[in-house]
Amino acid sequence: MTFAATPEPPYYAVVFTSSMTGNDPEGYAKMAESMERLAATMPGYLGIETGRGDVGVTVSYWQDLESIENWKSNIQHQAAQQIGKAKWYQDFVVRVAKVERDYAMSGWEA
């Protein structure tokens, strides 16, 4: 299973949509993997789901707004954000949303 094992709502989702410059894809892939590992150690982290098409869509799930702020201001994450803006991302949009309800087809335990 590759779905985030989120708890009963409410919890929070950060929807990160991005388009890439195409520069240094190997460096980006390494950093993305490293940031996913780091995020998973943060308090309030609930999981992540990601896909890429015309744009990349990454949704990370968090217990509350405080855990999102804490992750946003993490020093290693901030360094990665700076490199991302300078080198990898052409554009991105971040949306912070409160999950009010969820449901599933099967095979998924909230």
Place this chain on the structure above:
Amino acid sequence: MTFAATPEPPYYAVVFTSSMTGNDPEGYAKMAESMERLAATMPGYLGIETGRGDVGVTVSYWQDLESIENWKSNIQHQAAQQIGKAKWYQDFVVRVAKVERDYAMSGWEA
């Protein structure tokens, strides 16, 4: 630009995460395109962003909960959902979330 042109928050996001059976990919692609076109005609529709990796992540944006309910119960959409459950989707999770704030790097007008 392939980002959804969403307005100032608050508005709603429906995060649809799915894994596929792998059956009939052409039929699925046709139906997905048809449903995106249909969704775009619905009242309260604000846009859609989609990517696919280990899972598919599709985020559609809506003005309010009423427009989401209206889309969910659309008769053509319901027929597509039934075929999807029977044939294309191995699993899926739907999360309905209220976007409380958003920000962007550049090039994006909310």
